[in-house]
Amino acid sequence: MAAATLTTLDRALLGIIDRGRASGYDIHRLFSATPMAVFSSSPGSIYPALARLERRGLLRARLDSATEARPRRVYSITRQGVAALEAWLREPVTREELVRDARLPVLRFSLAERRLTRAQAISYLEGYRRALADYGKELESYLEQLEGGEELHPALALRSGIDGFRCQARWVDHAIADLERAEAEER
Amino acid sequence: MAAATLTTLDRALLGIIDRGRASGYDIHRLFSATPMAVFSSSPGSIYPALARLERRGLLRARLDSATEARPRRVYSITRQGVAALEAWLREPVTREELVRDARLPVLRFSLAERRLTRAQAISYLEGYRRALADYGKELESYLEQLEGGEELHPALALRSGIDGFRCQARWVDHAIADLERAEAEER
DNA sequence: TCTATCATGTAAAGGGTTACATGATTCT
DNA sequence: AGAATCATGTAACCCTTTACATGATAGA
Numbered sequence: 001m002a003a004a005t006l007t008t009l010d011r012a013l014l015g016i017i018d019r020g021r022a023s024g025y026d027i028h029r030l031f032s033a034t035p036m037a038v039f040s041s042s043p044g045s046i047y048p049a050l051a052r053l054e055r056r057g058l059l060r061a062r063l064d065s066a067t068e069a070r071p072r073r074v075y076s077i078t079r080q081g082v083a084a085l086e087a088w089l090r091e092p093v094t095r096e097e098l099v100r101d102a103r104l105p106v107l108r109f110s111l112a113e114r115r116l117t118r119a120q121a122i123s124y125l126e127g128y129r130r131a132l133a134d135y136g137k138e139l140e141s142y143l144e145q146l147e148g149g150e151e152l153h154p155a156l157a158l159r160s161g162i163d164g165f166r167c168q169a170r171w172v173d174h175a176i177a178d179l180e181r182a183e184a185e186e187r
Numbered sequence: 188m189a190a191a192t193l194t195t196l197d198r199a200l201l202g203i204i205d206r207g208r209a210s211g212y213d214i215h216r217l218f219s220a221t222p223m224a225v226f227s228s229s230p231g232s233i234y235p236a237l238a239r240l241e242r243r244g245l246l247r248a249r250l251d252s253a254t255e256a257r258p259r260r261v262y263s264i265t266r267q268g269v270a271a272l273e274a275w276l277r278e279p280v281t282r283e284e285l286v287r288d289a290r291l292p293v294l295r296f297s298l299a300e301r302r303l304t305r306a307q308a309i310s311y312l313e314g315y316r317r318a319l320a321d322y323g324k325e326l327e328s329y330l331e332q333l334e335g336g337e338e339l340h341p342a343l344a345l346r347s348g349i350d351g352f353r354c355q356a357r358w359v360d361h362a363i364a365d366l367e368r369a370e371a372e373e374r
Numbered sequence: 375t376c377t378a379t380c381a382t383g384t385a386a387a388g389g390g391t392t393a394c395a396t397g398a399t400t401c402t
Numbered sequence: 403a404g405a406a407t408c409a410t411g412t413a414a415c416c417c418t419t420t421a422c423a424t425g426a427t428a429g430a
Contacts, residue, residue: 007389025409035326035345037286045390047411052389072409099224103289110344121340139222152369153308157297158222160358167354171347182339194417212381232418234383239417259381380427389418399408 006084008104009049012039014058014077014085015111021076023064024050038103050075058084086115093124093131095138102164105131109175118183122176129172136165193271195291196236199226201245201264201272202298208263210251211237225290237262245271273302280311280318282325289351292318296362305370309363316359323352 006014016027016036024047031037031046040046050073053059058081064072077085089112093105105128112121139162146155193201203214203223211234218224218233227233237260240246245268251259264272276299280292292315299308326349333342 005388009390023409024411028409035286035329035348040390042391042393043409043411044392044413048389051411099222106344106347110341113338113340142222151300152365153300154297156362156365157293160293160355160362161222163354163358164351167350168347171350175343175347178339178343192416196417210381211383215381227418229419230381230383231385231420235417238383375430377430378428380425382424384423385421387419389416391414391416393413393415395412396410397408399406401406402404 006088007049008101008107009040009045010053011085011088012036012107012111013046013049013053014081015089015108017059017075018077018082018085018111018114021062021074023072023074025072039107053081057081082115085111089115089124090120093128095131095135098131098135106168118179118186122179125172125176125179129169132165132169132172136162136169139165193275194236195288195294196227196232197240198272198275199223199294199298200233200236200240201268201275202295204246204262205264205269205272205298205301208249208261210259210261212259226294240268244268269302272298276302276311277307280315282318282322285318285322293355305366305373309366312359312363312366316356319352319356319359323349323356326352 013027016022016030022030024043027046027050028043031039031041050059050061054061054075058078059075060078061073061075064074089108091108097104109121109124109128112124116124139158143155143158143162146158149155200214203209203217209217211230214233214237215230218226218228237246237248241248241262245265246262247265248260248262251261276295278295284291296308296311296315299311303311326345330342330345330349333345336342
């Protein structure tokens with residue numbers, strides 16, 4: 001029952017289906033038509049992942065044989081699925097997450113709207129900004145070592161990563177401002 | 188013989204060993220001590236990958252039993268390995284590569300110094316900048332669709348990706364300037 | 375002495391990719 | 403009539419992750 005381990009694809013599927021029930025094909029289309037493609041790609045990973053999540057009780061399938069020739073399995077999220085998703089969305093961004101895959105924090109944010117209040121989303125982003133700043137500093141001190149060497153490419157590549165983090169930090173500022181504006185308008 | 192398919196880790200290992208012979212442990216330390224950690228991590232992936240590359244004739248191992256109790260397997264790159272590495276380094280950056288993993292183009296660049304002339308590196312970066320601009324435009328037109336909706340997070344997340352690409356494009360400009368300066372000094 | 379680190383791996387489990395299979399419906 | 407697309411999957415292969423194993427040497 002306890003969600004042993006979930007892959008990024010698993011969590012992405014939970015987040016997508018949390019926004020509205022969907023079939024494997026719906027998700028496949030979503031991945032091929034939108035920048036969500038970074039999550040994954042092929043039916044060969046999506047269908048088994050959906051079946052896994054159903055076995056673990058995080059998704060529930062309903063057969064839609066009325067409209068289609070071949071029965072569509074339409075998935076919706078269960079209470080356990082929501083719990084697993086929320087646990088993931090509430091985890092603070094860590095240095096380890098940035099190292100493992102720097103896109104994950106934003107991917108998580110993109111799926112969090114239904115499950116986090118504006119205030120919670122803002123503090124999530126503040127945590128992200130802190131993680132960016134900390135890891136960025138670490139990379140800068142490593143860059144100083146590299147710049148002594150005679151190779152140009154590795155230092156430039158590292159500089160690219162550092163610039164990217166700085167850029168993300170600026171994005172965080174704008175995103176927080178947008179969320180605050182939205183919250184003010186909602187009152 | 189023909190390198191059926193190489194994983195990113197395989198190519199990273201080729202690139203690293205191309206810069207100088209190294210043992211599995213050397214590489215493990217490199218990955219845990221530097222931002223190269225994005226490549227991989229655990230001995231459980233590194234050692235099998237090295238053994239694979241040796242079997243395929245892209246690396247060659249020499250036993251260093253003189254100095255150590257346990258024999259160190261020190262790898263160096265073969266002519267075939269150099270060929271495979273160069274083929275990879277010379278591939279132009281495509282939209283597909285950006286979708287699959289946006290860090291790859293810079294990772295490739297970081298390993299290219301020995302195998303590309305300054306001029307070749309510059310034209311590689313120009314190709315990267317074009318790919319960034321093209322894919323960035325695509326994302327922007329998708330963003331316009333999203334901004335009509337009532338959800339805030341997905342549009343913000345996409346904006347984050349677009350900002351990141353813009354930032355990378357600026358990095359490319361600086362990197363090219365640095366390479367040109369280096370080339371001028373080398374003459 | 376015992377802990378950490380050097381240095382090498384192996385074993386089990388499980389996920390992802392690629393390619394294939396199936397059959398109905400809609401478009402040209 | 404034929405091609406593309408809807409819509410579901412399965413199978414084989416291989417890689418990665420996690421955890422464990424081994425044994426020597428250096429430092430507390």
